[in-house]
Amino acid sequence: MRITTWNVNSVKQRLAHLLAFLAEAQPDVVCLQELKCVDDAFPRTEVEEAGYVVATHGQKAFNGVALLARRPLPLQEIRRGLPGDAADEQARYIEAVIPTATVPVRVASIYLPNGNPVGTPKYDYKLAFMRRLQAHAVSLRAREEVLVLAGDYNVIPEPEDVADPAAWVNDALFLPQTRAAFRSLINEGFTDGLRACDGRPGLYSFWDYQAGCWPRNQGIRIDHLLLSPQALDRLVSASVQKHLRGLEKPSDHVPVTVELDLG
DNA sequence: ATGTCGCGCGCAGCGCGA
Numbered sequence: 001m002r003i004t005t006w007n008v009n010s011v012k013q014r015l016a017h018l019l020a021f022l023a024e025a026q027p028d029v030v031c032l033q034e035l036k037c038v039d040d041a042f043p044r045t046e047v048e049e050a051g052y053v054v055a056t057h058g059q060k061a062f063n064g065v066a067l068l069a070r071r072p073l074p075l076q077e078i079r080r081g082l083p084g085d086a087a088d089e090q091a092r093y094i095e096a097v098i099p100t101a102t103v104p105v106r107v108a109s110i111y112l113p114n115g116n117p118v119g120t121p122k123y124d125y126k127l128a129f130m131r132r133l134q135a136h137a138v139s140l141r142a143r144e145e146v147l148v149l150a151g152d153y154n155v156i157p158e159p160e161d162v163a164d165p166a167a168w169v170n171d172a173l174f175l176p177q178t179r180a181a182f183r184s185l186i187n188e189g190f191t192d193g194l195r196a197c198d199g200r201p202g203l204y205s206f207w208d209y210q211a212g213c214w215p216r217n218q219g220i221r222i223d224h225l226l227l228s229p230q231a232l233d234r235l236v237s238a239s240v241q242k243h244l245r246g247l248e249k250p251s252d253h254v255p256v257t258v259e260l261d262l263g
Numbered sequence: 264a265t266g267t268c269g270c271g272c273g274c275a276g277c278g279c280g281a
Contacts (some may be wrong), residue, residue, distance in 0.1 A: 009281085010269055034281090036270065061270045062280070114281060122280095154281095208281090209267035252268075252281085 001100065001260045002026070003107060004241075005150035005223050007033040007206075007253035011066070014251055015043050017244060022050045025241065027257060028070045029098060031109030031150040035064030035091075042066065057081065059091035065109040065151070067096050074099065077106075084132035092129070102262045103146055105231075110151030115172030123172050126154070130181040138188050140228075146260065147228035149190065152253065154222055155182040157192065160201035161221035173222060190226040193258040197238040206253045207245055214245055223256045234260040 004027040008014040011032060022030070030052070035042060039058040047054050052068040057080040069075050075096040082093040095108040110133065115126030133149075140147055156174045159165040168174040186192065194203060204219025213219065227235060241255040 013269065034269095116281080211266050213266095249268095 001028045001105065001262055002257055003029040003031070003105075003148050003150060003225065003260065004255045004257040005031040005033070005109065005152070005225055006255040007111070007152040007223060007251060009034050009251040009253065010036040011042060011064075012037055013249065015046060017247060017250065019046060019050055021241070021244065021255060022047075022052065022068075025255070025257070026070065027068075028073060029105070029107050029148075030066075030068040031107060032066040032068070033064075033109060033111035033152045034062075035059075035066055036061060037064060055094060055096055057091045057094040059089075063091045063111055065091060065094045065111050067094055067107060067109050069096075069098050082129070082132050083136055085128070088129075093133075100262050105260070105262070106140065106143070106145050106147045108149045108151070110149060110153065112151065112153045112155065114154050115178065118170065118172050118175060126172060127177065127181060130178075130185065134181075134185045134188060137185060137190065137226075141189055144230060145228065146231045146234060146262070148193070148231055148258065148260075149226040150224070150256075152222060153182065153224050155179065155224075156220050156222055157182055157195075157224075161203070163202065163204070163218045163220070168220070173220065186226065189229060191229075191232045191235075193225040193227045193231075193235060194221075194238040194240070194256060196227070196232065196235060197258075203240055204242075205240060205256050209252050223253055225256060225258045227258070231260060234262060236261045
């Protein structure tokens with residue numbers, strides 16, 4: 001089973017690229033972030049005609065996450081929103097179970113807050129979201145399922161995940177407190193799927209539209225797939241679909257994919 | 264030093280978020 005996470009930065013603007021990616025890569029599960037549209041505006045028909053079932057958690061203008069599963073796989077036990085704050089109206093979390101022939105797989109699509117500027121309520125919200133995510137991840141881990149927590153974490157885990165670390169030292173994506181919160185989640189028993197397969201520095205998933213970041217390869221790695229022990233046992237490979245950043249009108253993020261052997 | 268998108272609103276181009 002191939003599971004992909006991709007921040008598309010507007011699913012309506014990126015529909016052609018999304019359909020091309022589904023056709024070429026044929027992922028079994030896709031976790032999308034930054035839909036930037038309400039549920040009714042999601043291009044459901046086009047994605048269904050490409051062979052997928054769809055569950056969305058959208059919002060006007062900002063945020064928005066979705067899960068796709070390649071038919072005949074269904075999406076079950078769909079959860080929209082992260083527990084822990086009933087007042088949180090931002091659409092940043094959707095989770096579902098995909099019951100495969102061998103073992104159920106639980107997947108979440110996460111759009112973790114950016115958190116900039118630091119020192120404002122935006123950063124407090126980011127840290128609070130990370131605490132809520134960890135609490136929920138701990139409760140899910142107790143199920144001992146094949147579990148993949150995938151998404152745009154807006155966290156640069158290590159200096160080797162950024163081309164120019166000095167430029168990011170005061171940024172919400174790379175602050176020590178942010179990295180510590182991410183490590184705390186990892187330390188609950190999760191594994192960074194891409195890092196488990198490839199230890200090389202300079203594996204990036206995002207290049208800013210500005211300042212020629214893409215041609216100069218000034219990227220950062222912020223899109224992650226965290227695996228439960230039961231998922232790690234089945235991990236075969238992981239990869240970054242970097243070529244999509246070079247298309248016309250690309251997202252600023254590229255897909256990241258793990259392959260699991262569900263035997 | 265600077266460099267970009269996509270959204271809503273509303274019909275130009277600004278403010279916001281990233």
